[in-house]
Amino acid sequence: MADFDAIVVGSGCAGSVAAYELAKAGKAVLVVERGNYAGAKNMTGGRIYAHSLKKVFPDFEQNAPIERRIVHERISMMSPDANFTVDFTSDEMGKEGQDSYAVLRGSFDQWLAEQAENEGAEYIYGIAIEELLKDDSGKVVGVKAGEDEITAEVVLLCDGVNSLLTDQAVGAKRPPAHALAVGVKQTIELPANVITDRVLAGSDDEGAAWLFAGDCTKGTFGGGFMYTNKESISLGVVAGIEATANHGKAPVYQMLEDLKNHPAVAPLIKGGKVVEHSGHMVPEGGINIMPEVVGDGVLLAGDCAMMCINLGYMVRGMDFAVAAGQMAGQCAAKAIDAGDTSKAGLAPYKTALENSFVLKDLKQFKAVPDFMENFERMFCGYPEMIRDAMNTMFIVDGTPVQPMKKSMMPIVKQVGIMNLLKDVRGAMKAL
Template structure:
């Protein structure tokens, strides 16, 4: 059967479900190539349902919008990288800054999705893509195993290609058998607050130049010793602060996530940097944590998966990425759809060039490189309990002066290490290094 046997003549070339980063980029690339595109978003505006810490590594964005820095609603260029091991009463931080962090092609920015995503959607609309908001897609039109569009309430909208960019744990992907409901160990729940502070106050507290900011990741204290971590990103006149906790371990906690976030904000290392701030936004969201090993099927007859719907997220403890993966996947999904549409063949075989593009790009190569890390993190729970306390005790042994005769630093510093078990500590650290 030919393509015309599946869809009507007035079908869209492409329907995109979701106006997040992946969906809007896909719509932009398709519309720029002259294809008819409809984007359906269940939120009231693009980005209404998105929740991340809010950081974009711009290499993939620059490829599509070379002049983005002069047009996109960016917050601060990240020039300070901070990583902390946090116990309940102490905090050990590595603070790194360097010129290479801000070089073109290597730079990253904090962003607010409520501003950044509408800008992406606007670029697609300027090229002719149509967007409709406040509409939930309930199902897909499937004929003889081929996806031919979407069902939204009583409406059916046909398309030669359907791109699912509807977010993590996509129910639409599950309905067509591309994915199964993720296990608790593969998913995390995130909670975030946006705290308003004056621009100059943020620069002074984080020792940043005007227009520059910090990204700060935490292990241990934010999740009360459970698998996960905290994050803090500086925006122009606000701070994004939150935490992410893996569901399989979180279910053993007596403290809910929102209380963890409240305790995190009260920590002696955090309270001073948000003092006087006003909470202007609160959000929660599911986040994929399984990495490469939880990727769903991405290509079928008439359908492609991109962004969070394809579970494209990478959490390495010292680095969290998702937006650059979403942007690149949206671009490659659109390019693959264009090639297939131009050939008049949108079968799985024709669209499979998308998977090839992804495998040859940084997206799947990076996810594959670190595919063992999620399991190591979940199985090494002392990283979130004993390690922060061990580092605290080592620091106390070095810096506390109380009038008693001092011991050799080596002897004092090794005592907390020996209490955890030197050999088991070595094996765990080696496992983490090998997974990276």
């Protein structure tokens, strides 16, 4: 008889939700986390779209350590000396099921783990699982934790983007460097009312999500981000690993330092105190680099299965991880009840993912990673074009005004009208 019904590796969004579902179904479940506590190693931008969390914890707004509800969406095209921002706000964004919240993973992940523990899941911290146990037929039957071998009917891999185990589980290859980005982030403490005023929010419970393209990565594939927490601002940069290594104009930490000093950002964080500096990888290849999500005795959920997408105007990974964790936990519990945790017995998990927004959305955005990677003008070209166009439009210096067509055409021609049309068409097709 196995030591546990299920072992979950990793206590991020996917792992703790999977453990919660298994424990709620009465299963003996062990979560093994390499960090000293849940969230110790985790990082996000970040904002969680609430819809999938709500399905697991209907009252999470009352209990979870969420930061501010996002009511402003800002997107900026940033050149070294200018910044063009679109600011969108709408009542629709606050409606239940359509709402989203800034989160800090240290506190948020500990809360998720607590929910699983309250249902009876057991946690051990500070151990990185490096090896899966298999029986003679090759079925996964447990994990090696330090010197100990712990067995289970089913193992759920929720160990994030840098998984050591998906290769052993389902033969997944390391994602290629062009499909991975590296993120660095600082959490900058400021009084709540100062943040509220600076982002023009209506109250200390509301805030903004802000994505930047252009100078924040020195024109390299990637972008900057800013999310408002209750009493801090999360500010960071995400840059394509291959692009930065091959033709990046600055190391990623320097990109972040320069972003902090940009005239559009410096006033926002003025007087703030850096209380956290973190780095993490982001899987950006989406469904194109997704491994098999079911193996014999094993399931994969969240970033370890590449369930993440960066669309340029939004980043999503946590809502996928929560939903996949829920489906993995529920399907694993049913397979245990049926006495069949073979690949065939666990196959309903894949079907559930296919029928849900997780695989439907990732399929829909199949062409985005390739498009974004080759959308060089978005990072170097368009920000400068928009700066020049806006300077032409807004600056009055006594020079006789030219007809708009005459003043704008040379600016647009620097990028090329055909290039512009090509990029608009490409974006429409990919998105």
